[in-house]
Amino acid sequence: MAWFLGLGIAGLVLLVLALVLDGVLEGVLDGVGGGLDGFLSLPVIAGFVSALGFAGAITMGVTGTGAGVATGAGTVAGGVVAWLTGRFSRALMRDEAAVPRGDDLTGSPGRVVTAIPAGGYGEVLLRLAGQPVKYAAKASAPVPRGAEVWVESVLSPTSVAVRPVER
Structure with missing residues (x-):
C-alpha cells in the first residue's frame, strides 16, 4: 500500500x-x-x-x-x-470565450471626461467588460464635461462617435 x-x-x-x-x-x-x-x-x-x-x-x-x-x-x-x-x-x-470587442461598445453609455467640441475630439469614459476604459470621442455638437453620452459607432480601436443622452 x-x-x-x-x-x-x-x-x-x-x-x-x-x-x-x-x-x-x-x-x-x-x-x-x-x-x-x-x-x-x-x-x-x-x-x-x-x-x-x-x-x-x-x-x-x-x-x-x-x-x-x-x-x-x-x-x-x-x-x-x-x-x-x-x-x-x-x-x-478554447478561444471561443466571450472576449469583448470594440464593436460591443455601440449603444453603451458613458461619461465625458474631456469636453467634446463640435466636429472635434474629446474623451469619454466607457465600460468594456466591466472595466473603465477611456476613448477619444467625436460628436456632431459640442458636449460638456460630465455629460452622459451614448456610443453611436466605433470609429477606430481607440475612438468612438457619441451623442448626448436627452432626458
Whole structure:
C-alpha cells in the first residue's frame, strides 16, 4: 500500500510543480514525444499518476485484495481522471470565450471626461467588460464635461462617435 500512496503523493507534487512553474517543465520536455501538448500534458500525467496511486491504496485498504487488483482499479481511475483533466484543460484553453470587442461598445453609455467640441475630439469614459476604459470621442455638437453620452459607432480601436443622452 505504501507504493500506491507514494504514487499518489508524487502525482500531487507533479501537479503542484506544473501549476507553479507554469509551462517551464513543459518547455524543458518539448522534445519528448513531439512535446507535451494536448492530451499528454503535465496536469494530465499528474492526475493519472495521483489517481492511480490513491485509488490503488484505497482498493487495497478497503477490499484487502492484492497489488494486481489494486493496480487495475487504480489504472481505471487514473484513466478517467486523465481524460477528465484533458477535457477540462481543452475547455479552458478554447478561444471561443466571450472576449469583448470594440464593436460591443455601440449603444453603451458613458461619461465625458474631456469636453467634446463640435466636429472635434474629446474623451469619454466607457465600460468594456466591466472595466473603465477611456476613448477619444467625436460628436456632431459640442458636449460638456460630465455629460452622459451614448456610443453611436466605433470609429477606430481607440475612438468612438457619441451623442448626448436627452432626458
